[in-house]
């Protein structure tokens with residue numbers, strides 16, 4: 281049930297190309313929920329849809345059809361079971377079988393991320409309720425299918441639509457998606473050692489805004505003091521890069537990067553211009569203005585003084601600007 285959405289969008293297709301994102305089918309508007317309804321999510325279908333081919337999945341529709349009785353997760357002697365709410369029968373094996381089938385369908389696809397439906401006993405990310413046998417809620421859990429995906433794709437960007445309503449989590453996830461996709465594109469283009477150095481160089485400030493320590497470790501990998509083979513280096517770099525981009529940024533880390541960027545103009549700017557830029561950064565840090573304001577000023581000076589090193593940085597342009605995620609004060613935390 282693969283389908284393409286968003287290719288007729290009025291957005292300009294970004295130079296970064298179209299990525300594949302697996303999504304809970306109900307979030308794409310497919311009427312496959314237990315009650316025959318859907319939970320279409322406009323940010324996913326309309327905003328992300330301009331840059332993605334969606335690969336829908338629905339383990340419950342595959343296991344039980346639609347409509348179907350709702351199910352719940354039950355803790356039985358330390359094990360998680362799945363029970364039908366209508367008949368109170370154990371349907372764990374049926375759901376597991378369908379989940380493995382969906383996983384086998386997703387596994388060969390060149391995915392750049394997965395978006396799950398929150399709170400679902402199949403798809404929720406630590407948000408599916410887990411009950412005692414007496415019917416009381418015990419806590420929250422990964423859904424059955426989600427747990428399989430977490431184990432199968434440990435470095436793949438994954439989020440649920442509920443958490444993506446938070447501007448900070450949304451910005452972090454979208455940056456991670458595009459960075460992951462950029463690495464996959466880089467890796468499949470038979471990169472040379474020079475390409476690896478160039479890839480690391482242009483991602484320098486983006487990585488620093490995520491994880492300074494991993495950024496330094498990645499620099500050591502690229503320096504290749506032990507003269508390892510290129511394929512060995514790329515494998516090691518991949519793990520570090522994908523782990524770094526999964527780290528959430530913070531206002532403090534982003535501010536450090538911004539201050540560092542100002543250093544590139546220190547001989548060109550007047551005292552007043554520098555003061556204005558530092559004020560913008562301080563106003564961003566205190567959540568008076570969004571990140572896009574100091575970034576636009578930095579971009580302007582990078583253009584004006586033709587600082588190609590800065591203009592090539594993904595930190596200045598991590599995803600299509602039409603997503604406008606850095607225009608919200610709440611996207612910093």
Ligand code: SF4
Nearest residue numbers: 304306338397400403
């Ligand atoms: S199993 Fe997942 S994809 Fe299917 S309806 Fe439930 S939440 Fe949506």
